[in-house]
Amino acid sequence: MKIAEIIVDVPTRQTNKTFDYKIPETLEAVIKPGIRVIIPFGPRKVMGFVVGIKEETAITNSALKKISEAMDVFPVLTDELLDLGKWIAEETISFYIITFQAMLPQALKVKYHKQIELLTDNKEELPSSIAAIMADRDLIDFDEFQQRNGNYSQLLKAAQEGLLEISYMVKSKATKKTILYLTPIKEIQAFDEALQDIPLQAKKQRIIVEHFLYNPESIPQKELLEKFQTTAGSINPLIKLGLIKKEYKEVYRDPFKNKDLERTYALPLAVQQQEAINPILKAIQKVQHEVFLLHGVTGSGKTEVYLQAIEQVLNNGKEAIVLVPEIALTPQMVNRFKGRFGKKVAVLHSALSKGEKFDEWRKIQQKKVQVVVGARSAIFAPFENLGIIIIDEEHETTYKQDEQPRYDAKEVAKYRARYHNCPVVLGSATPTLETFARAKKGVYHLLELPHRMNEGPMPAVEIVDMRNELHRGNRTMFSEKLMEEIKIRIARQEQIVLFLNRRGYSTFVMCRDCGHVMNCPHCDIALTYHKSSHLLKCHYCAYETGMPATCEECESDTIRFFGTGTQKVEESIQQLIPEARVIRMDVDTTRKKGAHETLLKKFGGHEADILLGTQMIAKGLDFKNVTLVGVLAADAMLHFADFRASEKTFQLLTQVSGRAGRHELPGEVVIQTYTPEHYSIEMASKYQYNQFFAHEMKVRKTFHYPPYYFLTLITISHQNQIRVMEVGKMIRQLLTKHLSERATVLGPTPSPLVRINDRYRYQCMVKYRDEPNLKEIIRKILTHYHDEMKKNDLSIQVDFEPNHLM
Ligand SMILES: Nc1ncnc2c1ncn2[C@@H]1O[C@H](COP(=O)(O)OP(=O)(O)OP(=O)(O)O)[C@@H](O)[C@H]1O
Numbered sequence: 115m116k117i118a119e120i121i122v123d124v125p126t127r128q129t130n131k132t133f134d135y136k137i138p139e140t141l142e143a144v145i146k147p148g149i150r151v152i153i154p155f156g157p158r159k160v161m162g163f164v165v166g167i168k169e170e171t172a173i174t175n176s177a178l179k180k181i182s183e184a185m186d187v188f189p190v191l192t193d194e195l196l197d198l199g200k201w202i203a204e205e206t207i208s209f210y211i212i213t214f215q216a217m218l219p220q221a222l223k224v225k226y227h228k229q230i231e232l233l234t235d236n237k238e239e240l241p242s243s244i245a246a247i248m249a250d251r252d253l254i255d256f257d258e259f260q261q262r263n264g265n266y267s268q269l270l271k272a273a274q275e276g277l278l279e280i281s282y283m284v285k286s287k288a289t290k291k292t293i294l295y296l297t298p299i300k301e302i303q304a305f306d307e308a309l310q311d312i313p314l315q316a317k318k319q320r321i322i323v324e325h326f327l328y329n330p331e332s333i334p335q336k337e338l339l340e341k342f343q344t345t346a347g348s349i350n351p352l353i354k355l356g357l358i359k360k361e362y363k364e365v366y367r368d369p370f371k372n373k374d375l376e377r378t379y380a381l382p383l384a385v386q387q388q389e390a391i392n393p394i395l396k397a398i399q400k401v402q403h404e405v406f407l408l409h410g411v412t413g414s415g416k417t418e419v420y421l422q423a424i425e426q427v428l429n430n431g432k433e434a435i436v437l438v439p440e441i442a443l444t445p446q447m448v449n450r451f452k453g454r455f456g457k458k459v460a461v462l463h464s465a466l467s468k469g470e471k472f473d474e475w476r477k478i479q480q481k482k483v484q485v486v487v488g489a490r491s492a493i494f495a496p497f498e499n500l501g502i503i504i505i506d507e508e509h510e511t512t513y514k515q516d517e518q519p520r521y522d523a524k525e526v527a528k529y530r531a532r533y534h535n536c537p538v539v540l541g542s543a544t545p546t547l548e549t550f551a552r553a554k555k556g557v558y559h560l561l562e563l564p565h566r567m568n569e570g571p572m573p574a575v576e577i578v579d580m581r582n583e584l585h586r587g588n589r590t591m592f593s594e595k596l597m598e599e600i601k602i603r604i605a606r607q608e609q610i611v612l613f614l615n616r617r618g619y620s621t622f623v624m625c626r627d628c629g630h631v632m633n634c635p636h637c638d639i640a641l642t643y644h645k646s647s648h649l650l651k652c653h654y655c656a657y658e659t660g661m662p663a664t665c666e667e668c669e670s671d672t673i674r675f676f677g678t679g680t681q682k683v684e685e686s687i688q689q690l691i692p693e694a695r696v697i698r699m700d701v702d703t704t705r706k707k708g709a710h711e712t713l714l715k716k717f718g719g720h721e722a723d724i725l726l727g728t729q730m731i732a733k734g735l736d737f738k739n740v741t742l743v744g745v746l747a748a749d750a751m752l753h754f755a756d757f758r759a760s761e762k763t764f765q766l767l768t769q770v771s772g773r774a775g776r777h778e779l780p781g782e783v784v785i786q787t788y789t790p791e792h793y794s795i796e797m798a799s800k801y802q803y804n805q806f807f808a809h810e811m812k813v814r815k816t817f818h819y820p821p822y823y824f825l826t827l828i829t830i831s832h833q834n835q836i837r838v839m840e841v842g843k844m845i846r847q848l849l850t851k852h853l854s855e856r857a858t859v860l861g862p863t864p865s866p867l868v869r870i871n872d873r874y875r876y877q878c879m880v881k882y883r884d885e886p887n888l889k890e891i892i893r894k895i896l897t898h899y900h901d902e903m904k905k906n907d908l909s910i911q912v913d914f915e916p917n918h919l920m
């Protein structure tokens with residue numbers, strides 16, 4: 115007897131283990147680890163992942179249930195990925211089932227669908243209301259039953275009497291797209307003979323036979339019918355004659371199909387690139403695991419190094435994964451990989467539809483591609499012969515998922531690369547302190563690209579103190595200096611990138627008379643005014659409301675907008691420089707599919723002078739004609755209550771500055787700030803990464819922060835604030851009691867955002883260097899609160915090495 119060990123799709127602490135099921139003989143050939151199956155679980159049927167096969171079980175034969183059916187023919191998770199999934203689940207204290215699902219495309223998620231199935235053939239036995247709904251059918255959807263106001267208690271009674279069954283159907287959302295093809299199945303002579311037999315008046319039939327005589331290959335039926343202006347009626351006789359057959363063939367939706375990409379070839383490398391790539395190529399050839407940090411200034415040619423390393427990997431018959439941050443997955447970036455490797459590349463990012471993502475994933479699974487370029491989850495690409503993993507802009511926080519499982523793609527990359535004995539390349543102009551510290555210690559192999567490819571200097575940066583502007587009576591958001599530079603560029607027909615970290619029109623709306631600020635009723639945060647829709651929106655929940663004409667508190671009509679968002683900047687540019695053509699790029703203007711690409715294309719084609727945007731324009735853009743970059747408010751991020759605020763500011767300023775002067779024309783950068791003396795602004799303006807690193811490391815050491823200490827953040831939330839504080843205090847007590855004396859436990863303190871969506875949020879933080887028992891203790895705490903979390907909506911989120919403390 116064969117037994118399968120299965121992880122079931124019931125995410126609770128009690129079911130977070132394998133269950134044994136008997137494999138029916140009919141399925142023995144199919145069931146392997148990595149296959150998804152449908153199994154009876156309690157009163158219903160659920161999906162499960164087979165993770166192991168064995169011969170014996172401790173469960174008695176009578177209690178052992180059978181697998182009902184297999185959902186896959188080929189495993190969706192390889193042995194490597196199954197092991198990886200278990201590791202991630204343990205490292206992040208997540209459920210196995212949630213981790214496995216996070217490793218697969220969304221389209222493979224199943225949804226449970228309730229049905230009512232009649233067991234009796236005599237409908238008269240049924241309660242009349244149910245009989246009416248089921249009139250001429252034996253099976254209906256539970257949804258339909260509800261829509262038609264079916265009586266639920268009568269339904270349950272009928273189920274108890276055995277008249278009907280309420281069953282769960284498991285439906286997979288995956289949809290393969292197929293097209294009907296016509297394929298010739300006889301020799302050419304047969305078509306020639308047929309042509310002599312078919313009567314002359316059957317013109318269309320003869321034309322089709324002739325077509326296949328000269329083109330003996332498959333053709334989509336639709337295409338053929340359109341070509342000869344005919345209908346299926348003229349094809350059917352040919353099928354009957356056995357000349358051609360109909361067949362459905364799977365097609366992949368190709369989001370890039372309408373694009374003619376110019377093929378690019380490896381450029382002769384500059385000396386600094388050659389020196390950087392050599393150790394990588396060596397690791398590839400020696401089939402050796404090693405982690406490299408490619409530290410190169412913006413525009414130093416990192417991408418070309420990636421491309422040529424991948425080329426070597428492909429020549430060795432292996433595969434490559436390239437991760438880029440979601441917002442850097444611009445068409446520009448994707449095209450560089452597609453241009454070099456063409457059809458060998460699959461692209462995975464969130465702008466694709468579910469179906470498109472599934473298709474790209476299937477190309478990987480079926481080994482139709484050898485390179486995948488994608489955002490975080492592309493690290494789970496089911497390649498089995500990996501030769502390199504590249505993580506571009508390694509400092510980006512999006513590489514860590516901020517919901518369960520809270521995996522860090524960089525750690526996953528290292529795990530996979532160890533398994534495959536291949537190198538990992540982390541690239542950045544501004545590596546995280548954690549990464550750079552490891553590189554300096556020799557844990558990672560440091561490779562430097564200190565110069566720009568165009569041999570030009572880094573763009574000159576001028577810092578403008580906005581306090582002086584205020585003193586001089588300039589109340590606009592543009593300093594005199596920036597305004598002047600913008601005008602010069604427009605006159606010279608050069609282009610400008612303006613960066614502001616806030617979307618919307620204003621940051622908050624306040625009554626001048628009484629000081630009342632319009633807040634979200636569900637979150638402790640000010641509402642943002644969106645001028646185009648004339649709405650006040652909360653950026654943390656879905657709340658929105660019309661802009662009131664008078665103050666809610668004092669009914670005064672002097673409501674004013676404070677702070678500046680991208681919409682307001684756009685408006686004031688239009689007032690100050692009416693001839694300037696502006697493209698605004700933020701979440702609001704790029705919601706529609708393809709909008710991102712269209713806007714960038716317009717800017718690239720010089721249909722606008724100014725590209726104004728949020729974070730999404732800070733990375734990866736490479737436009738020849740951009741000679742000025744303006745940062746409107748450099749301190750916007752400095753004031754976050756987060757120990758990484760300085761580091762994030764330094765990184766962002768460096769990245770944004772990097773967009774200027776990348777080609778022949780020299781670039782210039784203007785940074786506006788109210789705190790020009792802050793070291794991260796000052797050092798970013800001089801491109802002093804090493805100095806910044808040294809300074810920030812001292813700060814981290816003094817305040818016991820990473821990379822000197824590890825952090826674990828526990829966030830507790832519930833509608834009832836008192837309960838949140840109680841649970842927080844208890845958690846702190848438990849942690850203090852069980853951890854060593856060297857660990858520091860802080861809190862519970864209110865989270866920087868105390869209330870989101872009507873839930874209060876408090877946090878406890880652990881700082882430590884070495885606490886081997888920490889995970890075990892936290893697991894026990896979670897078990898202790900398990901019932902309350904399930905029944906009473908208490909939430910306890912644990913984030914190991916958090917990216918931010920929100
Ligand atoms: N060996 C080479 N010969 C000629 N041009 C090159 C070479 N390598 C790179 N380039 C060009 O130099 C420019 C900058 O290179 P690239 O975009 O690869 O730098 P990067 O370090 O990845 O930039 P960033 O991190 O700022 O996005 C690009 O236009 C690229 O085509």
Ligand SMILES: [Zn+2]
Nearest residue numbers: 625628665668
């Ligand atoms: Zn008021």
Ligand SMILES: [Zn+2]
Nearest residue numbers: 634637652655
């Ligand atoms: Zn809200």
